Amino acid sequence: MTTTLISGANKGLGYETARRLIGEGHTVWIGARDETRGRAAADALGARFVQLDVTDDTSVDAAVTTLTEAGGLDVLINNAGIAGPYVDALDQTAADAERVFGTNVIGIVRLTRAFAPLLSASDAPTIVNVTSGLGSFGAVHDSSRIESTIIAPLYTASKSAVTMLTVQYAKALPEFRINAADPGYTATDLNGHSGPQSVTEGTDAVVELATRNGSGPTGTFIDRSGVAPF
Template identity: 45%
Template sequence: MADMVFITGGNKGLGFETTRQLARRGATILLGSRDARRGAEAARRLTAELTGAGTPDPVAPAAGAVHAVEIDVISDESTEKAAAWVAAQFGHLDVLVNNAGITGGHVSPVDAGPDDFRLCYETNVFDPVRTTRAFLALLRLSAQPRIVMVSSGMGSLAVTTDPRRLESSLVSLVYPSSKAALDMITTQYAKALAEIRINTVDPGCTATDLNGHSGHQTVEEGAEVIVRLAATGADGPTGGYFDRNGTVPW
């Protein structure tokens, strides 16, 4: 796999593990991070791991490179600057992984007001639109362009109303509705951009900062479906919703 991949929120959690797994497959990763210092440190850690620096057993030479890219996903200026840097340095992009996301806090439905939605929607909904628009010209220069939207089972109407699922016991307005909006955005992009494989994924309840590391899955398990859709071929699915076990109901 010799793809050029941009991952938002790549300095920790699922983004970091997705970077690791794709780089091990030979992809060149552009690790997007709002904090330039943390992004650079994450890239250094992964580069040392991938090259076997300081160890007696270096990895296979097929492993890809990792480059830190500063990007504040809620800023048009920062996002456009990042896209311009990628264009100048690499000239195209094969895969965009819209991974950055936040919970938006834990306000009860009866207490939630418009202000409780703003930052969560800015990050979870507006950011993927902003980033997709900024990188679209670069994706169109790829022979097999792909976009992966990192959503959640909490965005599925079917999952959150199924009493057999954990997600049905979690009651909130903000985060679930932001992910439901992202799912709809994905289906509409897939229809509008038939030349690009565009899918949304549910990593599952994964132990990350997002949930205080209370998830029952490891980051390795959570990243599995992101990596699979990022690496899908030209004949792969588009406009779909997937987790590590298969298709997720809308």
């Protein structure tokens, strides 16, 4: 039985990923900052709940202990992320940057470091980092793509960092399968439900990477159509 932890999984893409992976036979842990919402999501799906704030070392360490005592971990999905303020570029502050990067980038560093020893005990240690085409030079310079029309310096830069972190961790941990997934423009709270894709479509790449059972390449960046430009 594959055991999977998803950060930020009480709603949106994380919740749908959990639902689909449970359908694939995974034992899924819903990681969420808010205990009430997280437990409700886990109960609705038939998942397990662990309190998890990716910006807090104490919370993450406690989650590691919980999963260790429960039997281990095979797949870590770094899904938690925030958009930051919806203001003009020059109105975004250093404090805003610290908050966005603290969740979207440093959170991945924190969870990867904390859970790597537990994952190492798995026969197929897997990490999936949820990134975005908005962090892709290829996408944002392609006038045929929606990504080229959006100006959001902090969020987009954080997602570029996520994709490069994925490559670097993949090189550093060759025994793992570590890949990045771009959900695409999906209707979620993050964009006011403006995206044309459903959450099911938006989780295709994440689920694909999470169900490879240790096979396939590492250090790649994919969307639901396959390898994506970076």
